[in-house]
Amino acid sequence: MKVVVKLFGGIKSEKDFPRNEEKDLIVETEKPLTIYELIDFLSLNKKPFIVVLNGVILTNLSIQIKDGDEISLFPPIAGG
Amino acid sequence: MKILRINMSEDAPEVKFEDLGQYEGLGGRALTSAIISKEVDPLCHPLSADNKLVIACGLLGGSAAAMSGRTSVGCKSPLTGGIKEANSGGQAGQVLGRLGIAAIVLEGKPKGDDTYKIYINKNGVKVEKDNSLKMLPNYDLIEKMKKEFGEKIACVSIGPAGEMKMSGASVALTDMELRPTRHAGRGGVGAVMGSKGVKVIVLDDTETTPRQPKNVEAFKEANKKFVAGLQKHPVTGQGLPAYGTNVLTNIINEVGAYPTYNFKEGRFAGARKISGEVEAELEKQRGGNPTHGCHRGCVIRCSGIYHDKDGHYLTKQPEYETVWALGGNCGVDDIDKIAMMDFLCDNYGVDTIEMGATIAVAMEAGLLKWGDADAAINLLHEVGKGTHLGRIIGNGAAFTGKAFGVERVPVVKGQALPAYDPRAVQGIGVTYATSPMGADHTAGYSIALNVLKTGGFVDPLKPEGQVELSRNLQIATAFVDSTGMCLFIAFALLDQPETNQALLDMLNAFYGWNMTDKDVVEYGKKVLKFERDFNLRAGFTKEHDRLPRFFYKEPLPPHNTVFQVKDEELDQLFNW
Numbered sequence: 146m147k148v149v150v151k152l153f154g155g156i157k158s159e160k161d162f163p164r165n166e167e168k169d170l171i172v173e174t175e176k177p178l179t180i181y182e183l184i185d186f187l188s189l190n191k192k193p194f195i196v197v198l199n200g201v202i203l204t205n206l207s208i209q210i211k212d213g214d215e216i217s218l219f220p221p222i223a224g225g
Numbered sequence: 226m227k228i229l230r231i232n233m234s235e236d237a238p239e240v241k242f243e244d245l246g247q248y249e250g251l252g253g254r255a256l257t258s259a260i261i262s263k264e265v266d267p268l269c270h271p272l273s274a275d276n277k278l279v280i281a282c283g284l285l286g287g288s289a290a291a292m293s294g295r296t297s298v299g300c301k302s303p304l305t306g307g308i309k310e311a312n313s314g315g316q317a318g319q320v321l322g323r324l325g326i327a328a329i330v331l332e333g334k335p336k337g338d339d340t341y342k343i344y345i346n347k348n349g350v351k352v353e354k355d356n357s358l359k360m361l362p363n364y365d366l367i368e369k370m371k372k373e374f375g376e377k378i379a380c381v382s383i384g385p386a387g388e389m390k391m392s393g394a395s396v397a398l399t400d401m402e403l404r405p406t407r408h409a410g411r412g413g414v415g416a417v418m419g420s421k422g423v424k425v426i427v428l429d430d431t432e433t434t435p436r437q438p439k440n441v442e443a444f445k446e447a448n449k450k451f452v453a454g455l456q457k458h459p460v461t462g463q464g465l466p467a468y469g470t471n472v473l474t475n476i477i478n479e480v481g482a483y484p485t486y487n488f489k490e491g492r493f494a495g496a497r498k499i500s501g502e503v504e505a506e507l508e509k510q511r512g513g514n515p516t517h518g519c520h521r522g523c524v525i526r527c528s529g530i531y532h533d534k535d536g537h538y539l540t541k542q543p544e545y546e547t548v549w550a551l552g553g554n555c556g557v558d559d560i561d562k563i564a565m566m567d568f569l570c571d572n573y574g575v576d577t578i579e580m581g582a583t584i585a586v587a588m589e590a591g592l593l594k595w596g597d598a599d600a601a602i603n604l605l606h607e608v609g610k611g612t613h614l615g616r617i618i619g620n621g622a623a624f625t626g627k628a629f630g631v632e633r634v635p636v637v638k639g640q641a642l643p644a645y646d647p648r649a650v651q652g653i654g655v656t657y658a659t660s661p662m663g664a665d666h667t668a669g670y671s672i673a674l675n676v677l678k679t680g681g682f683v684d685p686l687k688p689e690g691q692v693e694l695s696r697n698l699q700i701a702t703a704f705v706d707s708t709g710m711c712l713f714i715a716f717a718l719l720d721q722p723e724t725n726q727a728l729l730d731m732l733n734a735f736y737g738w739n740m741t742d743k744d745v746v747e748y749g750k751k752v753l754k755f756e757r758d759f760n761l762r763a764g765f766t767k768e769h770d771r772l773p774r775f776f777y778k779e780p781l782p783p784h785n786t787v788f789q790v791k792d793e794e795l796d797q798l799f800n801w
Binding site: 151153154155167194195197200201202204217219220221222223224225 | 459460463464465467468469470471472475476479480481497500501527544545546666667670672673676677678679682685686712713716783784
């Protein structure tokens with residue numbers, strides 16, 4: 146299972162993943178993970194606050210990722 | 226506190242100070258909207274002697290309260306034809322408060338075409354003709370004022386666009402470095418200042434002291450709690466200081482709500498190149514500064530200083546709205562060229578949101594190519610020079626759309642939509658449609674709950690709950706805009722009840738009031754009633770509270786949604 150993980154707003158992974166042209170992480174897992182498990186697997190420097198799955202903001206992080214998903218992770222941010 | 230009225234119709238402009246009288250207890254937006262609603266004929270021409278320009282500090286302006294430096298500028302808008310309040314950071318609000326002036330009201334209109342400057346200090350007011358200032362861009366103008374009056378001043382000014390009475394003209398306010406970087410941008414308030422013949426108001430608070438609260442100790446204590454609350458919240462304490470407002474580019478793009486190519490798509494391929502993260506890094510590398518306050522007493526410091534490739538000052542850190550309008554919305558992904566456009570807009574005195582939306586409409590018309598930043602820069606120079614084309618562009622998106630026969634023009638009540646597509650964030654569509662100000666994201670910032678998960682979460686792609694969300698936020702915003710506080714305090718207020726209470730405690734200690742949350746709601750409603758009432762008398766109907774029809778018909782990629790909140794629901798917004 147292969148997904149793309151995009152990290153924004155100072156979030157970094159302590160692991161070394163392959164990256165695409167945009168420098169996003171290409172994450173391969175042997176079995177399907179929930180978003181919770183994926184975040185844990187990534188070893189991030191800070192806890193994501195806003196999680197976007199294929200363009201949709203998630204409120205339930207226990208759903209499972211699927212092959213080809215795009216996950217974007219943000220800390221608490223705002224502007225205007 | 227007094228109201229300073231300056232009647233520009235007289236050969237020697239008439240200056241008088243008045244007690245607040247019927248306006249007692251009002252500040253900022255409440256004060257500008259009350260004066261315009263009660264004193265201006267809603268049917269008058271916005272550039273006529275019958276319109277007034279009101280420049281007001283907030284309820285806590287000039288006090289030691291953190292974040293209390295916003296300045297409200299109100300009038301009948303040349304852009305919308307309705308009431309307008311545009312507010313801005315910068316130093317003027319604090320200085321006005323220290324001078325004991327709740328509002329300056331510019332009235333009447335000079336008979337000739339002379340240009341005036343106004344100097345105000347603790348000893349009084351001097352109104353002088355100075356035709357050497359004619360058509361000076363804002364930066365040159367302020368340099369001249371510094372030579373004449375020294376560097377301990379704050380200026381409120383217009384650039385050439387205001388003098389030429391363009392509907393996209395802004396009123397500039399100087400920042401802590403005495404640069405004209407903060408703008409009451411929306412609605413063409415600069416054109417109304419221009420119609421009064423006033424080029425610049427110089428405010429000098431030398432030998433003045435901060436306004437004193439009725440209960441000094443309670444005020445100090447509340448202010449301390451308020452500041453601690455802002456510093457504790459991750460958005461106001463960390464996110465905004467680190468990356469500024471442009472940290473929004475990536476999140477709004479990722480959720481497919483970033484209006485691209487004149488609101489045709491919800492994602493921009495070049496978004497990351499112009500994001501807040503990139504801006505902050507460039508500012509650090511080039512000797513600028515990614516964390517900077519726009520006025521004394523700001524503890525959030527979401528602004529910054531942007532240097533060019535050679536390490537020289539170019540402009541303040543371009544805001545999210547500016548980067549979107551002149552960037553993604555026009556297909557431009559070069560942050561240096563966007564920063565140059567930000568400088569030009571500040572210098573000529575035009576609203577960056579309106580200009581970005583207008584340039585995109587001009588691109589839609591085929592006047593220039595999508596993504597052609599150099600052509601967009603040239604177009605802004607045309608605005609500053611006042612060429613025939615420049616005068617069309619400077620009058621905004623609606624005017625330009627008509628001039629070039631464009632169907633897709635993203636405006637409500639004649640004012641351009643800001644940086645969130647209402648098809649992917651339905652709540653902000655409600656605010657755009659119904660705000661008395663015309664399309665305005667700050668009037669009821671639903672993004673906080675629709676996207677940023679601050680204060681709760683309401684699904685942005687569905688119509689349910691959006692009218693109630695927008696209503697509550699419009700009421701709360703009208704109150705915050707009246708205090709003189711920066712609206713960004715709302716992120717902490719929504720999540721932290723003790724910070725919300727600290728703001729109320731501060732106001733109560735300052736004025737000897739006993740205001741509760743319920744009173745806040747009533748205050749906000751009162752402000753909106755002034756504004757709605759003015760607009761009704763100006764001829765606005767419920768049909769003006771609508772988005773352009775293409776938002777109901779053209780699905781927006783990637784979610785392929787249209788705006789789904791029904792007209793009948795929009796009509797319920799002010800039924801409280």
